[in-house]
Amino acid sequence: MGEVEEDVLTTVGEAGERALLKEIGAILGPSSDPAVVLGFGDDAAVLSPSERMEHVLTCDVQVEGIHFEPRRHGFRNWGSRAMTAALSDLAAMGASPRWCLVSLGLRQDLSLADFQALNHGLVAAADAAGAAVVGGNISLAGERCLCDVSALGEIEPGRAVARGTAETGQLIIVTGYPGRAAAGLALSRVGEPETDAQKQTVRAYLEPRARIALGRELARRRLATAMTDISDGLLRDLGNICEASGRGAVVRTSCLEDHALAEAAASAGCRAEEFLLGASDDYELLFSAARGAWATVAELAEDLGEGPLRVIGEIREGPGLFLEKEDGTLTRVEPEGWDAVKTAGEQGSEGAGEQRGRES
Amino acid sequence: MGEVEEDVLTTVGEAGERALLKEIGAILGPSSDPAVVLGFGDDAAVLSPSERMEHVLTCDVQVEGIHFEPRRHGFRNWGSRAMTAALSDLAAMGASPRWCLVSLGLRQDLSLADFQALNHGLVAAADAAGAAVVGGNISLAGERCLCDVSALGEIEPGRAVARGTAETGQLIIVTGYPGRAAAGLALSRVGEPETDAQKQTVRAYLEPRARIALGRELARRRLATAMTDISDGLLRDLGNICEASGRGAVVRTSCLEDHALAEAAASAGCRAEEFLLGASDDYELLFSAARGAWATVAELAEDLGEGPLRVIGEIREGPGLFLEKEDGTLTRVEPEGWDAVKTAGEQGSEGAGEQRGRES
Numbered sequence: 001m002g003e004v005e006e007d008v009l010t011t012v013g014e015a016g017e018r019a020l021l022k023e024i025g026a027i028l029g030p031s032s033d034p035a036v037v038l039g040f041g042d043d044a045a046v047l048s049p050s051e052r053m054e055h056v057l058t059c060d061v062q063v064e065g066i067h068f069e070p071r072r073h074g075f076r077n078w079g080s081r082a083m084t085a086a087l088s089d090l091a092a093m094g095a096s097p098r099w100c101l102v103s104l105g106l107r108q109d110l111s112l113a114d115f116q117a118l119n120h121g122l123v124a125a126a127d128a129a130g131a132a133v134v135g136g137n138i139s140l141a142g143e144r145c146l147c148d149v150s151a152l153g154e155i156e157p158g159r160a161v162a163r164g165t166a167e168t169g170q171l172i173i174v175t176g177y178p179g180r181a182a183a184g185l186a187l188s189r190v191g192e193p194e195t196d197a198q199k200q201t202v203r204a205y206l207e208p209r210a211r212i213a214l215g216r217e218l219a220r221r222r223l224a225t226a227m228t229d230i231s232d233g234l235l236r237d238l239g240n241i242c243e244a245s246g247r248g249a250v251v252r253t254s255c256l257e258d259h260a261l262a263e264a265a266a267s268a269g270c271r272a273e274e275f276l277l278g279a280s281d282d283y284e285l286l287f288s289a290a291r292g293a294w295a296t297v298a299e300l301a302e303d304l305g306e307g308p309l310r311v312i313g314e315i316r317e318g319p320g321l322f323l324e325k326e327d328g329t330l331t332r333v334e335p336e337g338w339d340a341v342k343t344a345g346e347q348g349s350e351g352a353g354e355q356r357g358r359e360s
Numbered sequence: 361m362g363e364v365e366e367d368v369l370t371t372v373g374e375a376g377e378r379a380l381l382k383e384i385g386a387i388l389g390p391s392s393d394p395a396v397v398l399g400f401g402d403d404a405a406v407l408s409p410s411e412r413m414e415h416v417l418t419c420d421v422q423v424e425g426i427h428f429e430p431r432r433h434g435f436r437n438w439g440s441r442a443m444t445a446a447l448s449d450l451a452a453m454g455a456s457p458r459w460c461l462v463s464l465g466l467r468q469d470l471s472l473a474d475f476q477a478l479n480h481g482l483v484a485a486a487d488a489a490g491a492a493v494v495g496g497n498i499s500l501a502g503e504r505c506l507c508d509v510s511a512l513g514e515i516e517p518g519r520a521v522a523r524g525t526a527e528t529g530q531l532i533i534v535t536g537y538p539g540r541a542a543a544g545l546a547l548s549r550v551g552e553p554e555t556d557a558q559k560q561t562v563r564a565y566l567e568p569r570a571r572i573a574l575g576r577e578l579a580r581r582r583l584a585t586a587m588t589d590i591s592d593g594l595l596r597d598l599g600n601i602c603e604a605s606g607r608g609a610v611v612r613t614s615c616l617e618d619h620a621l622a623e624a625a626a627s628a629g630c631r632a633e634e635f636l637l638g639a640s641d642d643y644e645l646l647f648s649a650a651r652g653a654w655a656t657v658a659e660l661a662e663d664l665g666e667g668p669l670r671v672i673g674e675i676r677e678g679p680g681l682f683l684e685k686e687d688g689t690l691t692r693v694e695p696e697g698w699d700a701v702k703t704a705g706e707q708g709s710e711g712a713g714e715q716r717g718r719e720s
Contacts, residue, residue, distance in 0.1 A: 013468030013500075020466075020475060020498055027479045028493055036459070036494055055415075057494060059510055061463040063501045099396070103421040103463075103508045106380075108373030115380060119387045132393050134417060138380055140373075141423045142504045148463045148497075150419055150510035 016339050053154045056095035060085040061148035064107075070145070073188070075114040077206045078147065079121025085231060086149035087129045088210040088283035092229040094161045094219020095153030097131035097212060103148040105141025118147065129212050159219045164244030166226035166288035172249055172313045173297065175211055175284045175306060177258045178234045179265075179272065180204035182279030186268035201264035204282070211285045214306040218287060223297050227287035232339075233278045237286055239321055239335020245288075250322045250330065251277075251313035277323075278336055288315055413514045416455035420445040421508035424467075430505070433548070435474040437566045438507065439481025445591060446509035447489045448570040448643035452589040454521045454579020455513030457491035457572060463508040465501025478507065489572050519579045524604030526586035526648035528677045532609060533657065533669050535571055535644045537618045538594045539632065540564035542639030546628035561624035564642070571645045574666040578647060583657050587647035592699075593638045597646055599681055599695020605648075610682045610690065611637075611673035637683075638696055648675055 015023075062068055062082045070078040083100070090097045102122055106115065126133050131151065184205035193199045211229075218224035226245055230237045235251075242249050256276055265272040289297055294311065301307035313324070322330040375383075422428055422442045430438040443460070450457050462482055466475065486493050491511065544565035553559045571589075578584035586605055590597045595611075602609050616636055625632040649657055654671065661667035673684070682690040 010472040011469045013466075013470075015472050015475075020472075023472070023476055024479050024496070027476065027483055031492060031494075036492060055512075057459060057461055057510075057512065059461040059463045059495070059497050059508070061465055061497050061499050061501075061506070061508060063465055063499060063506075066500050066502060098393075099417060101417055101419040101510055103419045103510075105421055105423055105506060109371045110373075112370040112375050112380075112383070115375075116383055116387065119384050123387055132391060132396060133388055134391075134396055135419070136384070137419050137421050137508075139421050139423060140426050141421075141506065142426060144502045144504075146421070146423075146465060146501065146506055148419070148421060148508040150417075150461055150463075152415075152417065152512070 052157075054157050054160060056090055056093050056153040056155055056160060057150070058086055058089040058153075059148060059150040060089065061103075061146060063146045064144040066144070070114070070118070073206060075117035076121035076124075079118040079123075080125040081121075081206075081208060082147040083122045083125035083129075083149050084208050084210050084283055086151040087125070087131065087212065088229045088231060090151055090153035091210045091212045091215035091283075092161075092227050092285060093153070093155065094159055094215050094224070094227065095155040096216055097126070097129045097151055097153045097210075099134045099152045100126050100131050101150040102133055102136035103146075103150075104136065104138050105144075105146035106138065107143065107145050108140060110145060118145075122147070122149070125209070129210060155219065159222070161215075161219045161224045161227040161287070162244070163226055163228050163241045164246075166241050166245040166247055166315045168247060168315055168317045170225055170288040170290055170315045171294060171311050172238065172251065172286070172288055172315060173294075173309050174230070174234065174286050174312050175214065175301070175309055176282065177204070177261060178230055178256065178282050178284055179258070179261050179275030179277075179279050181208060181281035181283075182275045183261050183264040183268065183270070183272070185281060186270055186275075187264045190268050195263065197260035197263040198267060200260050208281075208283045210283050211306055213304045214301055215285055217300055217304065218285075218297070221296075221300070223289055223293050223300065224287035225289060227285060230282050230284050230286050231280050233280045233336070234286065235277045235321060235333060235335045241286070241288065242315070242319070242321065242335075245315070246319075248316040248318050248320045248322070249313055250316055250324050252324045254326050255310055255312045277333075412517075414517050414520060416450055416453050416513040416515055416520060417510070418446055418449040418513075419508060419510040420449065421463075421506060423506045424504040426504070430474070430478070433566060435477035436481035436484075439478040439483075440485040441481075441566075441568060442507040443482045443485035443489075443509050444568050444570050444643055446511040447485070447491065447572065448589045448591060450511055450513035451570045451572045451575035451643075452521075452587050452645060453513070453515065454519055454575050454584070454587065455515040456576055457486070457489045457511055457513045459494045459512045460486050460491050461510040462493055462496035463506075463510075464496065464498050465504075465506035466498065467503065467505050468500060470505060478505075482507070482509070485569075489570060515579065519582070521575075521579045521584045521587040521647070522604070523586055523588050523601045524606075526601050526605040526607055526675045528607060528675055530585055530648040530650055530675045531654060531671050532598065532611065532646070532673045532675065533649055533654075534590070534594065534646050534672050535574065535661070535666060535669055536642065537564070537621060538590055538616065538642050538644055539618070539621050539635030539637075539639050540624070541568060541641035541643075542635040543621050543624040543628065543630070543632070545641060546630055546635075547624045550628050555623065557620035557623040558627060560620050568641075568643045570643050571666055573664045574661055575645055577660055577664065578645075578657070581656075581660070583649055583653050583660065584647035585649060587645060590642050590644050590646050591640050593640045593696070594646065595637045595681060595693060595695045601646070601648065602675070602679070602681065602695075605675070606679075608676040608678050608680045608682070609673055610676055610684050612684045614686050615670055615672045637693075
């Protein structure tokens with residue numbers, strides 16, 4: 001922590017999320033509770049209340065106009081996205097969601113119809129994941145509505161997949177099509193989607209779902225060696241895996257080609273690359289796996305209806321993230337993406353922040 | 361639920377918290393999960409992941425300028441109050457707090473020093489209650505900071521104390537001194553506290569603590585038959601117990617006399633009654649108990665250093681809340697108090713809303 005003088009002058013916006021998380025870690029200190037298997041710092045905490053099951057707890061807060069624009073994109077969709085954001089953190093641990101709490105902060109002039117739609121979206125997304133909303137909280141919140149979802153999942157002891165356990169030489173695998181949600185958002189702002197590719201990308205933003213079944217099976221069968229979701233952007237979340245694992249990574253950009261994304265980006269007047277590596281808003285899984293496990297992993301995803309998966313690179317011994325072009329040249333990149341406490345204009349060049357539903 | 365046309369025209373502020381909770385209940389429908397012992401609608405949910413222990417989950421969100429004014433009363437105090445609000449819900453079920461998640465929404469211009477103070481307050485209050493902060497979330501939040509604490513507690517199966525189990529003729533008992541926190545807030549706005557009574561009431565606002573040990577023992581020894589905290593105000597929360605139990609209550613106002621409160625109220629230019637029955641901001645426990653249990657309950661509180669308790673009335677067969685004066689006359693009152701989604705000016709006459717730290 002900096003000195004007091006300095007801290008008084010530094011704003012949280014200047015400090016950035018990473019520094020703030022470190023502050024909290026320092027304030028918390030190491031856990032002395034033997035039942036806390038994995039505490040502060042990963043996608044979710046892992047708790048061991050009994051020998052039979054471990055519990056996984058997470059929460060995710062969304063603020064109107066910062067993370068979503070419900071007046072433009074619908075309160076039901078907001079509820080669904082807010083729930084999905086929390087459940088995706090459980091999926092990224094391999095846990096099965098069981099129970100949720102929802103804290104709602106409301107503008108006083110919010111219509112009852114919008115309030116109902118918000119709750120329908122929350123509950124529908126929980127239902128779809130096999131989770132039950134068991135409580136929550138309502139409050140006034142000033143000028144912006146807010147929605148904080150806490151979710152508790154279960155997992156067999158020892159099976160939760162953390163970020164810091166990737167090994168050199170292992171494959172880096174991603175589900176779905178990173179960047180489409182952000183491209184869909186950009187597209188929805190320039191008009192009604194027309195082509196199938198355009199409609200697909202807009203749906204990726206408005207109707208995301210968490211990869212619960214795949215996450216659970218990857219953990220249960222010990223196929224994923226490290227895992228996260230890419231809600232902060234592919235490079236940033238890959239950077240988290242690498243940093244926690246004490247490794248680096250190389251990503252082959254050719255493996256990430258996505259024609260629907262390219263078309264949607266062009267229609268929105270943006271470059272696909274802006275969305276691909278840095279955009280958040282996707283709730284896809286990113287994980288490492290042993291080379292020999294690839295066939296099994298791909299078949300599993302297919303069986304669960306969660307394919308296709310793509311191998312996009314591999315874990316390296318040395319530090320740093322590298323993009324590899326088709327001609328084999330490597331470019332080192334910074335793991336930039338969405339910083340939760342910086343405004344859009346201050347996000348890294350890969351952040352594509354201005355294109356996303358975050359206005360401060 | 362009303363018809364769609366009507367819902368579009370109704371704001372959540374007009375509908376009020378109670379109606380909104382009913383809306384959510386209707387949206388949720390009855391729980392079909394046998395492990396949900398007590399779901400939506402009480403202070404917290406009761407879950408039964410194993411035969412050995414039940415889990416109790418709750419959350420409580422606070423917004424800057426609505427629930428607390430950290431720039432006036434300190435960010436550390438805010439963190440402590442926000443944590444206490446959630447832990448108090450666990451205490452009111454009789455559960456032992458174990459793990460917490462904290463979702464923070466931040467103004468970008470929040471100083472790092474204030475951010476640290478907020479987190480220190482949160483962690484200190486959790487530590488004091490034997491709970492560990494095991495995760496959370498940071499985000500931008502626009503113009504107001506927000507702090508949502510989710511807490512998970514444990515309890516032996518079958519011991520959680522709900523609201524709806526008070527029986528006719530049982531005593532109504534309250535801890536501490538209801539109204540002091542709100543009086544302390546009012547007082548802190550008119551100047552520095554001078555007398556001991558004044559200092560005591562300001563401390564009641566700035567340094568509340570949840571009645572964890574007492575709540576746990578009342579539940580463990582089955583001494584409380586129904587229990588809640590009075591964070592929405594004494595009458596409103598007693599009304600919740602009565603409504604859920606299908607009973608009424610009579611409260612003897614003479615039993616609630618509090619000289620420190622009276623002095624603080626006078627210094628703040630307010631009537632003590634405004635704070636006593638309707639003010640929130642207190643995290644005291646309100647519970648019913650069999651007449652024959654009083655001596656045991658009082659001794660228990662004394663032993664735990666959580667006394668003195670006061671018997672303030674009794675549960676009646678018929679519906680309605682009544683105040684009984686010393687001459688024996690009864691006045692029926694409405695269970696008004698703090699409605700989480702109405703602004704201060706719209707709160708009931710007992711709400712004392714304008715005196716509290718809630719500005720919309």
